[in-house]
Amino acid sequence: MARGTATGPGRKRVVARRRLKPEEIADLVREIRTWDYAREPLTWDAVIDFAEGLFGHKWRRQTLEGHDAIKRSFQKRQEEGPRKARRAPRDAAMALYAKQVEALKEENRLLAEKLAAYEQRFARWAVNAFLLKGLTEGELDAKLLPTDRGQTDPKLKGGVK
Template sequence: MAKHLKQTDIGAIVDIIRGWPTDKISWEAICEASAKVIGNTPTRQTLNAHAAIKDAYTAKKTGLKVHGPRTAMPSSLVVAAQRIARLQTENDELKMRNDKLLEQFVKWQYNAYKHGLKEHQLNAELPRIDRERTEDAN
């Protein structure tokens, strides 16, 4: 029987998906791998109900289709250490950028509320650009 997942369980499952070792990934395989970490086997529907898990799965599946599995071994430990350091720096930069974007979003959210904008107005589609239309310069 499926249980509700805690935030720690969701984080652990996302980590499992991000570190998926093979070139084939499926919900069933993730459910089996998750059972070892969280103590019981969640259902596909339980996993799919959480946006973080669903996004990680979609990103991994797309990445595997585009890039294939990433199992290239570095030529030495020095090269591996340099790569890890570079990736950690990049990860830190992306986290800072994400924090700034979240802060900007909160400001926009407050200002939209303050000026009476409704959610459907903020989510309105962008106008379509008709590039074949010409206007008279008269």
């Protein structure tokens, strides 16, 4: 059976799947975080329709929910509910700026969480390197060796100088 063809009467056509790109995930998360409840309530169907309009492809709920960032932003916005939705300013430009500021604040918070996780991970690696391998901080901070590109010419061996 060929992909993308119907196999008989009443059978649905198999449509090729398309993965979400990282920038599409980021755009969708930003939109969910600043969801306007005045427009419509936040539901997975609404998110699916919004994503289809934004990217020109319709994904299933399970696909969108499978991305942790989308799922967390959806759940957080659901918990906040319409109470968090502020009254839109009369000036459309101000509404746009307010939405951008809110999205940037949320992005800032997420980046701070990510940085803290990286700092914890680095500390764990440093302790393990010292305890398990006996490496000192000076050895861990040493410059990396030049990459050997497999040069056969002895003048070029050992990297570019």
